[in-house]
Amino acid sequence: MTAVPARSSEWVRPVTLPEPASAIIEIDRVSQVFQTSARKDHVALSDISLTIEEGAFVSILGPSGCGKSTLLYIVGGFVSPTSGAAKMKGQVITGPGPDRGPVFQEFALFPWKTVLGNVMYGPRQQGVRAAEAEAQSRALIEMVGLKGYENFYPKELSGGMKQRVALARTLAYHPEVLLMDEPFGALDAHTRTRLQNDLLNIWERDRKTVLFVTHSVDEAVFLSDKVVMMSKSPGRIRAVIDIDLPRPRRRTELLLDPRYQKHVVDIERMFDESDEAGPSL
Amino acid sequence: MMSPAALTRRAAPVLACIGLLAVWQIASLVLKNDSFPTAMEAIRAIPDILGDKESLINILASLRRMALGFAVAVLISIPLGLLMGRSRSVAAFFNPLLMVVYPVPKAALMPIIMLWLGVGDITKTLVIFLGVSLPVIYHSFEGAKAVEEKMLWSGAAMGLSPAQRLVRIVLPAALPEILTGCRTGLVLALITMITSEMIARQSGAGNILFNALDMGQYDTVFAMIIIVGAMGICFDAIFERVRARLVRWSEPQFDMPLSFS
Numbered sequence: 400m401t402a403v404p405a406r407s408s409e410w411v412r413p414v415t416l417p418e419p420a421s422a423i424i425e426i427d428r429v430s431q432v433f434q435t436s437a438r439k440d441h442v443a444l445s446d447i448s449l450t451i452e453e454g455a456f457v458s459i460l461g462p463s464g465c466g467k468s469t470l471l472y473i474v475g476g477f478v479s480p481t482s483g484a485a486k487m488k489g490q491v492i493t494g495p496g497p498d499r500g501p502v503f504q505e506f507a508l509f510p511w512k513t514v515l516g517n518v519m520y521g522p523r524q525q526g527v528r529a530a531e532a533e534a535q536s537r538a539l540i541e542m543v544g545l546k547g548y549e550n551f552y553p554k555e556l557s558g559g560m561k562q563r564v565a566l567a568r569t570l571a572y573h574p575e576v577l578l579m580d581e582p583f584g585a586l587d588a589h590t591r592t593r594l595q596n597d598l599l600n601i602w603e604r605d606r607k608t609v610l611f612v613t614h615s616v617d618e619a620v621f622l623s624d625k626v627v628m629m630s631k632s633p634g635r636i637r638a639v640i641d642i643d644l645p646r647p648r649r650r651t652e653l654l655l656d657p658r659y660q661k662h663v664v665d666i667e668r669m670f671d672e673s674d675e676a677g678p679s680l
Numbered sequence: 681m682m683s684p685a686a687l688t689r690r691a692a693p694v695l696a697c698i699g700l701l702a703v704w705q706i707a708s709l710v711l712k713n714d715s716f717p718t719a720m721e722a723i724r725a726i727p728d729i730l731g732d733k734e735s736l737i738n739i740l741a742s743l744r745r746m747a748l749g750f751a752v753a754v755l756i757s758i759p760l761g762l763l764m765g766r767s768r769s770v771a772a773f774f775n776p777l778l779m780v781v782y783p784v785p786k787a788a789l790m791p792i793i794m795l796w797l798g799v800g801d802i803t804k805t806l807v808i809f810l811g812v813s814l815p816v817i818y819h820s821f822e823g824a825k826a827v828e829e830k831m832l833w834s835g836a837a838m839g840l841s842p843a844q845r846l847v848r849i850v851l852p853a854a855l856p857e858i859l860t861g862c863r864t865g866l867v868l869a870l871i872t873m874i875t876s877e878m879i880a881r882q883s884g885a886g887n888i889l890f891n892a893l894d895m896g897q898y899d900t901v902f903a904m905i906i907i908v909g910a911m912g913i914c915f916d917a918i919f920e921r922v923r924a925r926l927v928r929w930s931e932p933q934f935d936m937p938l939s940f941s
């Protein structure tokens with residue numbers, strides 16, 4: 400992944416030249432300005448350019464309010480940027496689609512559906528036959544560790560279980576890119592660690608592209624191939640850091656690995672510097 | 681076996697009814713007023729009414745109008761309320777309209793409607809329709825507004841069109857709130873049904889009641905009040921059962937034992 404260099408605005412990619420096989424998402428000088436009622440316009444994202452390679456696990460790390468969610472929503476097609484464009488496989492993203500599957504921090508499960516009903520929803524919408532969708536969904540539910548809970552309603556589940564259902568529901572319709580917004584943010588440390596391990600196992604199995612928003616430096620380094628560090632007011636990319644740790648990764652081994660420790664310390668230092676540079680409101 | 685607490689809960693409504701009738705009986709015995717029959721007299725008049733073919737036809741005519749007014753109101757109000765809740769322009773158009781209609785007692789519109797449409801079924805059904813519509817629209821509107829945006833986004837990512845999202849996400853998500861509105865609407869339907877028949881006599885349960893009042897048959901008047909009240913309680917109880925079943929997924933956990941009672 401490389402930051403896309405600034406180009407003249409009317410530069411058009413020749414149709415005959417295919418994309419480099421590896422780029423799946425390109426964010427091209429995206430800015431997002433919100434009209435706020437009280438104050439003047441609020442620049443949430445300023446001139447963000449980023450290319451994400453197919454199969455990469457990319458984390459976005461940054462202080463609260465720096466625009467991480469907004470960036471994810473733009474890639475999801477839920478929000479259209481004020482200027483610039485996000486592209487999926489060379490096509491400008493104009494709306495949501497099943498090729499990009501979101502997992503929201505708020506879970507956003509359908510409360511009137513059971514666990515099975517939630518997971519089957521996407522495949523059924525895609526026209527998969529009921530029996531087949533059910534079989535696939537049951538397998539997915541087992542994979543995320545919820546076997547036996549198929550007929551439970553969301554209100555009967557704990558936060559960690561809901562998050563697992565949300566992940567299974569999104570995986571069920573086979574998006575090419577997973578967009579995860581602080582999926583483990585609301586969970587206790589133990590559940591969080593378990594879900595991180597499970598997510599890595601799933602990811603190492605089928606290598607979907609993952610765009611993963613988080614507050615946690617450990618989590619970002621542990622999971623990712625690249626960590627995108629953002630700064631605040633206006634939201635910008637500060638640095639993109641390659642995490643060259645071998646896979647498959649095991650948490651207990653990694654915690655003792657000096658390379659892992661160095662990455663964590665480096666990133667935390669960078670955040671400290673930006674804190675000293677000025678108060679982030 | 682039922683626990684003592686459950687037994688009390690079940691017996692409570694029956695005890696309340698018996699208590700009410702007892703107070704009534706004593707009060708009327710003490711007051712000795714011709715226009716205030718005892719509870720026993722009123723209850724004794726009930727079989728006469730229910731056994732009379734003419735009266736039954738009247739009551740059934742009332743119920744038919746009520747059912748029709750309620751059904752049409754619900755079928756129109758739910759989609760309208762949901763659309764208002766999800767579309768700012770639809771809300772901007774209908775909100776002022778409803779704000780004007782809201783505080784007007786629907787029965788007060790009857791004389792005007794009677795001028796246009798006569799004193800027949802259409803007028804009365806229309807008044808019932810108006811009475812039911814507003815709470816159902818309001819609750820559907822509030823329910824649709826409160827639907828979590830991320831839920832709709834999740835649906836959009838699965839490929840649901842805006843219309844599909846309205847029917848398959850907004851409608852079920854808002855259902856608890858919608859049904860609360862429908863429950864209010866059902867009681868209002870009964871009330872407007874009687875009021876409409878008071879204003880435009882001709883047929884109906886209200887007609888029996890107010891004719892008896894004119895003729896000084898007070899036991900019939902009170903018997904009709906009991907019959908109408910009992911109908912209201914029955915409709916509400918049946919509706920509550922259906923509602924609880926439809927939205928079991930949303931009830932708070934501690935309500936679970938109650939819903940199995």
Ligand SMILES: Nc1ncnc2c1ncn2[C@@H]1O[C@H](COP(=O)(O)OP(=O)(O)OP(=O)(O)O)[C@@H](O)[C@H]1O
Binds near residue numbers: 433434467469470
């Ligand atoms: N719909 C909106 N209207 C106005 N301002 C918004 C809107 N959405 C986001 N913002 C503003 O944009 C900025 C970035 O928001 P965003 O939610 O993307 O931050 P974030 O990095 O995800 O924060 P957190 O880590 O706390 O989730 C914030 O200052 C927020 O107030």
Ligand SMILES: [Mg+2]
Binds near residue numbers: 467
């Ligand atoms: Mg966020």
